[in-house]
Amino acid sequence: MLKIQNLRKTYGNYHALDGLDMEIADGSLYGFVGPNGAGKTTTIKIMTGLLLPDVGRVEIDGIDALTEPYRLKEKIGYVPDYFGVYDNLKVWEYMEFFASCYGLEGLKARKRFQILLDQVGLGDKEDFFVDGLSRGMKQRLCLARALIHDPSLLIMDEPTSGLDPRTRLEFRDTVQELHEQGKTILISSHILSELSELCTDIGIIDAGRLIVSGSIAEITDRIHTSKPVIITIFGDKTAAMKLLKEHRLVQTITVKDDSIMVGFTGNAKQESELLAQLVGAGVPVRGFVREPGNLEAIFMQITNHKEERVVLSYEDESGL
């Protein structure tokens, strides 16, 4: 669906994008994550044709963004991190205007925007002035606007910033619904917990390069291996220590009370094999568990920033 190759963009001496390569599969719900200034918005602006890269190639469904920008615009729906609404227009007039920007007119446009307004829960607000809508409603209107021409790729730049928890949940449900209808969706966000619950794939960008990209399962697996295995032993630990020291996948060993914290780089299968070896060696294993990891942990690990530049979860941000 989306293919980005060697994308570079500089603002003066600042390298916003430094050879970004990225691919999004058809039908995926892709979470685009990165600290402030990592290059998320620059990438999105290039994808949507609002910015030209210095070097690189962006292709959507085989269409080159640089050589055929107007064909590409039919494929993309864009929801920015601001509302971008005309206060002096009614909801239906706003939708009709953007429909006509895509060449949709008359009854066809009306039918299309009525379906979309119903889908985002604004069907009964058609005759309201946009000015009178709440923030959540404005954001949903923006989403409906981005879908007016039935794009195959929906790009959302921090769509839930500034929304209350209830509106976030409602918005998330709408996005989920769109994904189930077969739309490919890219969401950039700081709120990792939100993305991990919603997205099928995640890409982490830092300093203008994509550091990690893959399905949630793959990335969770990586997180998994970065956390220690906690083995609780009943009684003497000597046999266990001997076995662990000799094991090729064991990186570190820390003993704390009756537990041994093991830095184990193996996967789930290798974990079970280690457990079997311990039991086979007559070690009285009382507990064997991998410390739970999360996206935030790997994000902080990968981006390696001393200062906490991302909102680790909504609860952290809101102080709840």
Place this chain on the structure above:
Amino acid sequence: MRMNPVYKREVMVSARSFRLALMLLVFNGILALVALLNMYSTLAQVRLTAEIQYTSFLDLYLFVAALEFVMLIFFMPAITAGSISGERERQTLDLMLTTKMKPAEIVLGKMAASLSTMALMIISSFPIIAMVFVYGGVTLRDIALMLLCYMAAALFAGSIGICCSAFFGKTTMSTVVAYGILGLVVLGTFGVNQFAYYMSGVHTDGNLASIGQIASYATSGNCLYLLLLNPTVNFLMTITRLTGREQAIASVTTWFGHHEQTLIASQWVLISILLQLALAAVFLWAAIQAVSMSKNTGKKRR
């Protein structure tokens, strides 16, 4: 044919707004008041002297047309200077640029909407201007020429406003710069001619005095042709020729000294209108480039 979406939206919003109704009321109110007072004074004079001064009605036409021109040239930048920068301030320009709309469609849609507003103001004032037809002296052709002069000036002033609006992110800044450029064109061209005329006078009079001549042959020289850019000069030329009065004003060769009658001077109005239209096209092209160029920089304009 598909109507330009920006034009359609602008016209719809402006037709709904209280501002347009107020502008029409004030504009036509001032024109009507001036026209009626003029007519009242002419009729009062008739009662006293039993003599009808038909030239007074031409004065009425001259005055109303001049007032309309001044209002038009001052309203137009105010209407257009916020057109593109306003979209930036609302953050809707980027949204439009992500659609299939091209920068040229956005700029031309805005310009057409502003011209429509201006045309509405001019057309709504027709009943007041038509008062002069009661007494005759002004033909439909005269009115058509005056309208052409109005439209050229409106397009010229409007395109300056749109161009500034495309280059500056803030409406306040673009309005100030648009009025600055317009002031430079209207007053600056006079200023340059006055200066050239004065300098020529100092030089020529000094030389003539040395050989015993009395008459002055000072002129502003080729600087006179800078006045071709000035919509007010064009308007004065048009209106004074129509009313058939003040022949001295009607020929630009008599301004700032006695210039030779050239082809340009004899076809002044036509050339000036064409030049204004050409410059308007250049300003609009620059505005389109400015909207397109933001893709290269990605920076918000100040």
